[in-house]
Amino acid sequence: MWGPLFASTFEGSMIGAGAPVFAIWSYCISKGYEREGIIRLNPKILSVVIGLSEEDAARAIEFLCSPDSSSASVEDDGARIVHLGGFEYAIVNWQKYQELIKRELRLARDRERKQRERAATADSSDVSAEQRTVRKRPKKSPIREDEMREEKRREERTPPISPPLDGGGTGDGEAPPPVLVAEDALPKKKKRKTQEEGAAEVRRKLGIPERPKYTPEFGAFWLRTWRKGSKMKSFRIYEAMEPADREACEAAVQEWTGAYGRRESQTRPNVTTWLNDRGWENDLEAELERGRDPMKGKRFQGGIDPELGW
Numbered sequence: 001m002w003g004p005l006f007a008s009t010f011e012g013s014m015i016g017a018g019a020p021v022f023a024i025w026s027y028c029i030s031k032g033y034e035r036e037g038i039i040r041l042n043p044k045i046l047s048v049v050i051g052l053s054e055e056d057a058a059r060a061i062e063f064l065c066s067p068d069s070s071s072a073s074v075e076d077d078g079a080r081i082v083h084l085g086g087f088e089y090a091i092v093n094w095q096k097y098q099e100l101i102k103r104e105l106r107l108a109r110d111r112e113r114k115q116r117e118r119a120a121t122a123d124s125s126d127v128s129a130e131q132r133t134v135r136k137r138p139k140k141s142p143i144r145e146d147e148m149r150e151e152k153r154r155e156e157r158t159p160p161i162s163p164p165l166d167g168g169g170t171g172d173g174e175a176p177p178p179v180l181v182a183e184d185a186l187p188k189k190k191k192r193k194t195q196e197e198g199a200a201e202v203r204r205k206l207g208i209p210e211r212p213k214y215t216p217e218f219g220a221f222w223l224r225t226w227r228k229g230s231k232m233k234s235f236r237i238y239e240a241m242e243p244a245d246r247e248a249c250e251a252a253v254q255e256w257t258g259a260y261g262r263r264e265s266q267t268r269p270n271v272t273t274w275l276n277d278r279g280w281e282n283d284l285e286a287e288l289e290r291g292r293d294p295m296k297g298k299r300f301q302g303g304i305d306p307e308l309g310w
Helices: 019-032 043-051 054-065 094-124 142-157 195-206 216-224 231-240 243-260 271-276 284-292
Strands: 038-040 081-085 088-091
Touching: 019 038, 019 043, 019 054, 019 088, 043 054, 054 081, 081 216, 081 243, 088 243, 216 231, 216 243, 231 271, 243 284
Parallel strands: none
Antiparallel strands: 038 088, 081 088
């Protein structure tokens, strides 16, 4: 697979981290598309693939997992990846950067479409200069011009009118002094609403509930999941759980994330469904066994007889 590498990677808080860190970070981005941000980092394999020593590969992985106060990301204190267990890791902010990439691709497609439309318009309007009609400005009526000149002469002959004495002037043409007005008496300009304030007002008028503000505890829990399904619905279920159930769920989610990581993305359950069904109480060993035998549950669908082997 492949993955776009932003130019800011080489100019941000990772400056001076060293070639092994940039090499393994590029490896993470290219491998992240296989399992939606979940990757396997084995120092022995990386040392052979990239050409590093195992110690350098391990130090680079440790650097990517460590907090970074200079990072622009606030998720997980600026860490780039989160350890899930064994050789399993999750890329922080994976979904966020996927949205950015989709937006850039959409803008690029729009630019190409507009270029094609302009080219087609230019071809259809490519007419010789002889065939073009030039619009001429209409000539002014001589009668209208005479009336305007006469009006101007009358204005020049009329003397200026002096302001009345009770208006503050002197009566000999001098303008009255300026009137000072308190700032509070001036009409105030209506403050322009921001896009967020306008969207919130529309939601209130339509009776749409406000989006919940995620707690730090749920944010840390969500990063340890396989992040499939509605985050908002998962948050509401998470908040409604009993403390004991929440503690048991948080203790088991990392192992279940690793187990579901062996499945194809379309066969993984939504996190919302997993929370509703109390999935942490299911048989983890059975799920791990399913991951070791990818043909389990598909033998008869694929036409394979388990007895005969074909």
